[in-house]
Amino acid sequence: MNDPVNMTLSDGCFMAVLGICIVFSGLVLLSLGICLSARLLAWWETRVKDGVVPYLRGALKREGLKGMSTGLAEQTLQDADATDVETSLRRLSDQLGDPFKLPELLRLADKYGIERPHWQVSQLLRNGSLSGGTDGLFHWQAVKK
Amino acid sequence: MFEFFDLRKYDVFRDLELAELWRLQRIVQPVHCLEGRVLIKEGAPAQRLYMLQEGHLMVVFKDDRAICLHEPGRVIGWSALTSESQYTATVVCLTDCTLLTFEANDLLSLLGSNAALGTKIMNKIARIRSNRLRFLHQQMTDIK
Numbered sequence: 001m002n003d004p005v006n007m008t009l010s011d012g013c014f015m016a017v018l019g020i021c022i023v024f025s026g027l028v029l030l031s032l033g034i035c036l037s038a039r040l041l042a043w044w045e046t047r048v049k050d051g052v053v054p055y056l057r058g059a060l061k062r063e064g065l066k067g068m069s070t071g072l073a074e075q076t077l078q079d080a081d082a083t084d085v086e087t088s089l090r091r092l093s094d095q096l097g098d099p100f101k102l103p104e105l106l107r108l109a110d111k112y113g114i115e116r117p118h119w120q121v122s123q124l125l126r127n128g129s130l131s132g133g134t135d136g137l138f139h140w141q142a143v144k145k
Numbered sequence: 146m147f148e149f150f151d152l153r154k155y156d157v158f159r160d161l162e163l164a165e166l167w168r169l170q171r172i173v174q175p176v177h178c179l180e181g182r183v184l185i186k187e188g189a190p191a192q193r194l195y196m197l198q199e200g201h202l203m204v205v206f207k208d209d210r211a212i213c214l215h216e217p218g219r220v221i222g223w224s225a226l227t228s229e230s231q232y233t234a235t236v237v238c239l240t241d242c243t244l245l246t247f248e249a250n251d252l253l254s255l256l257g258s259n260a261a262l263g264t265k266i267m268n269k270i271a272r273i274r275s276n277r278l279r280f281l282h283q284q285m286t287d288i289k
Contacts, residue, residue: 101210118240
């Protein structure tokens with residue numbers, strides 16, 4: 001039953017070597033994949049932070065929201081397509097008055113589908129387009145020409 | 146990796162001796178909070194004191210007035226160190242944030258067992274509280 005001659009006649013050695021090669025190749029490919037996954041995740045995270053992914057998501061979301069009947073929403077969405085998120089947020093804050101309450105603006109931004117409103121607001125605060133007073137209210141800086 | 150002498154970077158702990166920093170380090174925990182998440186809910190039991198390391202936070206008061214914080218070392222949730230048992234404002238992360246957190250019970254025990262350390266930290270907390278009162282005073286003036 002375990003005769004080595006039978007094993008030789010049936011190419012048993014070749015099959016054993018082939019099997020070992022297949023298994024080890026699979027393991028090598030798997031380990032390479034695991035090694036590269038860290039880089040792939042880092043790359044993906046960079047894309048997310050750079051705003052490419054949020055921009056794409058926002059664009060898709062805006063496409064989906066275009067059927068909304070609210071005039072303000074349509075106006076906002078057109079602005080988003082034409083210019084950028086800052087313009088949309090400025091438009092949204094128009095109905096809140098000047099100065100306005102930042103949490104209310106964030107709620108509106110969320111309602112009208114602006115992607116990552118908190119992050120967008122933090123960027124606007126950093127670049128000085130939006131500023132807050134000691135009274136807890138916020139206002140826009142004049143648009144730079 | 147958080148090192149105990151990193152605490153000295155922050156105004157609240159600047160005057161502390163190395164031994165005092167070492168004691169504090171034993172009760173501090175770094176935490177992460179994601180963008181858009183609520184870190185502190187107004188009215189929730191005040192059990193932790195937070196110190197901002199990195200990120201951008203928005204502190205929202207009862208009438209939706211808000212202030213934004215981004216300077217490392219800013220203290221949040223100081224209600225945990227006073228007789229108040231609940232947080233007095235909501236804190237939301239505008240970006241992903243890293244914070245240091247102190248369990249109120251641990252910190253109060255430490256301050257109670259070391260008078261010099263307690264005095265130094267409570268003086269700083271008093272200064273933060275006076276800034277908050279100035280802000281509230283401004284709010285009341287505006288309402289009038």
